[in-house]
């Protein structure tokens with residue numbers, strides 16, 4: 395295993411750590427959206443829409459929509475704040491840990507960690523684009539989408555003469571959509587910000603790095619655009635180069651290739667060969683990386699039951715996730 399391969403493994407492990415963390419953040423944000431849903435239901439119940447007088451009803455509907463709009467805006471502002479501060483803290487710890495591990499793998503203090511200040515972290519989180527827009531913009535869009543959908547549903551219900559119960563029932567699917575969209579944003583932005591923090595680190599260490607290499611997860615679910623980027627190399631100073639994530643739930647990572655020890659003018663660490671660098675082995679995939687881990691680590695990542703099925707060859711890593719890249723429940727897996 396050359397140094398680039400070791401670093402690739404560490405970076406994959408780092409992505410898993412980030413996913414574990416963002417699962418917690420997703421739960422927190424899901425709970426906030428659930429609370430918002432309950433508030434909206436309460437607003438509908440207390441709006442007193444059951445009146446035969448259509449002009450009164452119209453006035454009450456207007457009040458309801460206005461109050462719902464305020465509540466949705468407040469909730470999403472809070473969600474965006476929780477998200478950005480949670481992400482900043484996670485990326486700080488995660489990237490610092492990665493640099494330590496990469497230096498340990500190199501056997502020398504090759505990389506300097508970026509000293510993340512609160513302002514730098516905020517700029518990183520606010521400035522990282524997810525599918526072309528920063529996460530704050532996505533939260534604002536999701537907020538407006540929910541407001542519009544809620545307005546549409548309430549107006550349609552009133553027009554059909556629905557009572558409180560059917561109006562309340564119209565809220566549930568809206569919240570399901572909102573939760574799905576929020577989850578995709580949290581998951582993808584965690585990868586995006588984590589990648590951006592790593593790229594900032596490589597940029598600071600451009601003098602000891604020869605190039606950066608795009609590494610896609612090599613499995614049947616990898617999309618064509620990510621597959622096409624796989625193996626692509628560029629200079630660490632080239633900040634305009636496209637970087638992952640390319641799309642929602644993209645699992646690609648960037649692996650740096652260090653300069654040769656001779657070029658760096660340092661003696662190779664004991665027990666290593668002078669020219670052990672080189673491009674990342676194309677056969678290193680997330681699954682092959684996982685196979686190289688001790689069983690205890692596999693169990694922690696996959697869960698004991700999944701690990702057993704996977705280890706026995708009863709399912710592949712691709713079987714562990716659905717088309718949207720979501721982890722499947724054990725029941726869903728057993729049914730496969």
Ligand SMILES: [Zn+2]
Pocket residue numbers: 610620638639640641644645646
């Ligand atoms: Zn990708």
